[in-house]
Amino acid sequence: QVQLVESGGGLVQTGDSLRLSCAVFGFTFGDHTLGWFRQVPGLEREFLAAITWIGGAPAHANSARARFAISRDNAKNMCYLQMNNLKPDDTGVYYCAARYGQVLSSTDHGYDYWGQGTRVTVSS
Numbered sequence: 191q192v193q194l195v196e197s198g199g200g201l202v203q204t205g206d207s208l209r210l211s212c213a214v215f216g217f218t219f220g221d222h223t224l225g226w227f228r229q230v231p232g233l234e235r236e237f238l239a240a241i242t243w244i245g246g247a248p249a250h251a252n253s254a255r256a257r258f259a260i261s262r263d264n265a266k267n268m269c270y271l272q273m274n275n276l277k278p279d280d281t282g283v284y285y286c287a288a289r290y291g292q293v294l295s296s297t298d299h300g301y302d303y304w305g306q307g308t309r310v311t312v313s314s
C-alpha cells in the first residue's frame with residue numbers, strides 16, 4: 191500500500207528557508223515519480239516540482255525554479271523540497287504526490303497518491 195507522509199512545515203518569517211520532507215512507503219521497484227504541490231485557500235492546487243525515482247533531471251514550475259529545489263534520497267525512501275527566501279505568498283498547505291512510471295507530470299491529475307499535507311505559514 192502506497193503511503194506518503196509529509197513533514198517539515200511550520201511558521202517562519204519572510205526570507206527564511208524550510209526543507210519539507212516526504213516519507214515514501216509502498217513502491218517496490220522504484221518505478222515511480224514524486225511531486226510537490228501547494229494549495230492556497232480559494233485557489234487550485236499548484237504544481238511546484240517533480241522528480242523520478244530512477245534518475246534524470248527534475249522538473250520545477252517556473253514560479254518555483256528560482257527558490258525551490260526538489261531532491262530525493264533513494265536509500266531512505268525520502269523526497270525533499272528545499273524552499274529558500276520564503277515570502278508570505280508561499281503560505282499554504284504543501285502536498286507530496288506520487289504516481290507509477292517515470293513521468294514528470296505537472297498536473298494533480300497526473301498523480302494517484304497524496305500525502306496529508308504540511309502547512310507552511312510565512313509571516314511578513
